[in-house]
Amino acid sequence: MAVTRSGGFAGLVRRAEVDSADHPTVAGLIGDVRLDDVPEPRPQPDRYVYDIEIGDHSAQVGEADLHGPLRELVDHVMTLGG
Amino acid sequence: MVQRTLTLDHEQRRTRVAAQLIAQPPPATTPVAANRTLHDAAHKETLPGRTVRAEGAPATGDQQADEVYDWLGVTFDFYNTAYGRNSIDGGGLPLVATVHYSVDYDNAFWEGSQMVYGDGDQQIFKTFTGPLDVTGHELTHGVTQYSGGLDYNGQSGALNESVSDVFGSLVKQYHLGQTADQADWLIGQGMFTDAVNGVALRSMKAPGTAYDDPALGKDPQPAQMADYVETDSDNGGVHINSGIPNHAFYLAATTLGGHAWEKAGRVWYDTLTSKKLPSGADFVTFASMTYATAGTLFGVNSTESDAVREAWATVGVKVT
Ligand SMILES: [Zn+2]
Numbered sequence: 118m119a120v121t122r123s124g125g126f127a128g129l130v131r132r133a134e135v136d137s138a139d140h141p142t143v144a145g146l147i148g149d150v151r152l153d154d155v156p157e158p159r160p161q162p163d164r165y166v167y168d169i170e171i172g173d174h175s176a177q178v179g180e181a182d183l184h185g186p187l188r189e190l191v192d193h194v195m196t197l198g199g
Numbered sequence: 200m201v202q203r204t205l206t207l208d209h210e211q212r213r214t215r216v217a218a219q220l221i222a223q224p225p226p227a228t229t230p231v232a233a234n235r236t237l238h239d240a241a242h243k244e245t246l247p248g249r250t251v252r253a254e255g256a257p258a259t260g261d262q263q264a265d266e267v268y269d270w271l272g273v274t275f276d277f278y279n280t281a282y283g284r285n286s287i288d289g290g291g292l293p294l295v296a297t298v299h300y301s302v303d304y305d306n307a308f309w310e311g312s313q314m315v316y317g318d319g320d321q322q323i324f325k326t327f328t329g330p331l332d333v334t335g336h337e338l339t340h341g342v343t344q345y346s347g348g349l350d351y352n353g354q355s356g357a358l359n360e361s362v363s364d365v366f367g368s369l370v371k372q373y374h375l376g377q378t379a380d381q382a383d384w385l386i387g388q389g390m391f392t393d394a395v396n397g398v399a400l401r402s403m404k405a406p407g408t409a410y411d412d413p414a415l416g417k418d419p420q421p422a423q424m425a426d427y428v429e430t431d432s433d434n435g436g437v438h439i440n441s442g443i444p445n446h447a448f449y450l451a452a453t454t455l456g457g458h459a460w461e462k463a464g465r466v467w468y469d470t471l472t473s474k475k476l477p478s479g480a481d482f483v484t485f486a487s488m489t490y491a492t493a494g495t496l497f498g499v500n501s502t503e504s505d506a507v508r509e510a511w512a513t514v515g516v517k518v519t
Binding site: 121123124125126127128129130158160161162163164165166168177 | 305306307308309310311323324327333336337340350351352356359360363387390400401415416431432433434437438439
């Protein structure tokens with residue numbers, strides 16, 4: 118899976134990729150995440166935008182909508198693969 | 200300004216003044232002043248966090264809170280002195296800010312009603328509270344919001360970003376007493392750690408040249424409409440394509456010379472706050488409105504309106 122973070126005041130792009138087969142914690146969190154249920158991004162000045170890819174599924178999520186297991190997953194992947 | 204005053208019917212004006220004298224209490228003697236409150240999120244993400252400094256209170260000793268307190272004051276003073284605007288909303292809105300947001304947070308943002316600052320991770324960014332133009336940029340997002348807004352995606356989003364860079368830079372120039380040729384026209388100078396090969400985040404003078412670093416890549420900003428970047432990330436590249444209108448402002452300001460907030464800044468400010476700017480404005484719409492505003496302020500075919508039209512033409516945007 119992969120996370121690409123864009124936006125923020127700096128406008129820098131950061132991408133992190135992790136193979137869930139190598140990371141049981143990531144695999145576990147993926148099981149808790151429903152990518153199809155994330156709300157449409159509401160653009161807000163200088164907040165981060167996350168493009169999240171899990172296998173064939175992908176979604177764009179605004180920083181303010183990143184909660185719960187999805188937030189945990191994104192933080193974990195950015196730390197591991199960033 | 201002058202022209203608008205002239206269009207007002209004098210009799211009508213006198214009547215209105217008389218009515219105000221009857222209907223309202225005597226004018227306040229206290230001058231317009233900032234009303235700042237600083238909070239500390241203590242590395243959590245709950246806003247606004249614990250209050251650490253109210254207006255007029257002594258310095259806290261927390262460098263970041265005290266820097267933001269000062270920069271909110273300078274930005275308030277800039278808008279009030281340069282454009283007669285009383286705070287972000289024009290109606291004396293209290294200025295609320297939170298520092299120490301989240302952990303190693305490489306960002307600052309306007310949340311819709313307050314400012315929020317991270318500490319920076321100390322690897323790439325050493326500070327978000329240090330440079331005055333960051334606070335000027337973020338508070339200007341509030342000014343844009345209260346002026347009717349510019350939709351935060353695509354060209355209108357890049358204009359929203361550019362307007363924040365323009366007035367962020369102007370606040371800094373005002374504070375330093377610089378003329379257009381003396382200014383550095385950089386956004387976020389002094390934010391990067393020594394590990395990063397870059398002078399700032401963006402350059403209005405030379406978009407695309409602010410940094411070139413093995414880890415961060417190269418500053419992706421275009422200066423020309425022909426190089427406009429189509430992308431799905433960052434709401435359609437709002438922090439990338441802002442380079443085009445940023446450079447147009449720089450060109451207009453340096454052509455006109457003097458203090459950039461007085462002429463070019465006034466044209467951009469009046470356009471932003473005209474209440475006629477559509478929230479979905481594209482570059483051509485915004486450019487054409489700045490040209491019309493320059494004509495109203497300084498006269499059609501004046502040096503000023505010519506400079507504005509030429510500046511946009513140079514970046515590949517033709518005013519209509
Ligand atoms: Zn911004």
